[in-house]
Amino acid sequence: MWATCGDASGTAGGEPPVRVTVVTTLPDRRLLLVHAHPDDESIGTGATMAHYAALGAHVTLVTCTLGEEGEVHVPELAQLVAAEADQLGGYRIGELAEACAALGVTDHRFLGGAGRYRDSGMMGLATNEHPRAFWRADLDEAAGHLLEIMREVRPQVLVTYDPNGFYGHPDHIQAHRVAMRAVELAAAEGIAPAKVYWTAMPRSVLEAGMTHFAESSDNPFAGIEHIDDLPFGTPDPEIAARVDATDRHAAKEAAMRAHATQIPATSWLYAIAGNFGAEFMGVEYFTLAVGEKGPGVGPYGWEEDLFAGLGLDGEAGRAPVVAAGVR
Numbered sequence: 001m002w003a004t005c006g007d008a009s010g011t012a013g014g015e016p017p018v019r020v021t022v023v024t025t026l027p028d029r030r031l032l033l034v035h036a037h038p039d040d041e042s043i044g045t046g047a048t049m050a051h052y053a054a055l056g057a058h059v060t061l062v063t064c065t066l067g068e069e070g071e072v073h074v075p076e077l078a079q080l081v082a083a084e085a086d087q088l089g090g091y092r093i094g095e096l097a098e099a100c101a102a103l104g105v106t107d108h109r110f111l112g113g114a115g116r117y118r119d120s121g122m123m124g125l126a127t128n129e130h131p132r133a134f135w136r137a138d139l140d141e142a143a144g145h146l147l148e149i150m151r152e153v154r155p156q157v158l159v160t161y162d163p164n165g166f167y168g169h170p171d172h173i174q175a176h177r178v179a180m181r182a183v184e185l186a187a188a189e190g191i192a193p194a195k196v197y198w199t200a201m202p203r204s205v206l207e208a209g210m211t212h213f214a215e216s217s218d219n220p221f222a223g224i225e226h227i228d229d230l231p232f233g234t235p236d237p238e239i240a241a242r243v244d245a246t247d248r249h250a251a252k253e254a255a256m257r258a259h260a261t262q263i264p265a266t267s268w269l270y271a272i273a274g275n276f277g278a279e280f281m282g283v284e285y286f287t288l289a290v291g292e293k294g295p296g297v298g299p300y301g302w303e304e305d306l307f308a309g310l311g312l313d314g315e316a317g318r319a320p321v322v323a324a325g326v327r
């Protein structure tokens with residue numbers, strides 16, 4: 001943990017506030033992920049989270065809402081939905097805890113505390129106007145909650161969505177805005193993360209998937225004639241990092257299954273996993289929004305490590321790996 005001491009309020013003599021920060025026990029590599037709803041962390045970045053947790057990095061997950069407006073795919077829990085008992089959000093706290101355990105992630109928080117911000121539902125729905133809807137959140141207030149966490153954890157790397165929230169959901173767009181505003185606020189204090197990544201899917205990977213599934217009866221791309229019709233897909237040269245965590249694919253799948261109300265056991269996600277195996281589950285891609293790209297490989301110099309180029313490769317950086325007994 002980080003401890004902040006000294007007089008941060010300034011003095012009567014007009015001297016600037018003094019803030020002394022002391023590092024105590026957190027590992028050298030610290031990764032912060034900002035997601036909109038419970039399950040987004042597992043679907044979008046579960047392998048990366050499990051990968052870095054296993055390497056001994058400190059992985060902090062911040063989830064902005066409880067996902068109250070989700071559907072329920074478990075028949076006996078169907079009445080938890082917002083339109084009936086409106087208990088889904090509370091239930092999903094437990095699903096998220098189980099997912100984090102599967103990923104090996106121990107530091108998880110809800111932005112502003114559990115229940116501060118409500119799932120806004122899909123774009124244009126009346127739920128966007130709920131008084132606690134995350135979509136309506138005051139940007140500086142919400143970013144302030146994230147800034148508090150950044151002061152404590154001091155992540156070198158932050159992961160969130162692109163300006164379209166990867167696929168256009170209001171809470172994903174808002175998570176992007178809040179995270180980027182918090183980075184600005186952190187920069188003003190001299191504690192900004194060195195790198196900010198946005199989740200991404202290379203067009204080449206999508207094209208391979210569309211080709212592979214074209215003849216399948218369970219085609220997740222059914223009705224999509226061209227890759228441009230999808231709300232995501234990044235040209236390969238714009239991808240900055242490819243995290244290969246295929247050895248963690250089982251952890252990611254277990255985390256996804258923990259979100260049982262959201263992802264049916266029959267989901268095409270698992271069908272793809274069966275077809276593409278460890279690569280589909282275990283490899284995740286990112287664009288770099290802030291910071292300098294480190295050394296990489298392949299035709300586009302894709303980084304293999306989100307901490308690449310940050311100078312954390314010394315003995316001290318490796319110590320937690322040995323301690324964690326990673327093979």
Ligand SMILES: [Zn+2]
Pocket residue numbers: 036037040169172
């Ligand atoms: Zn979501």
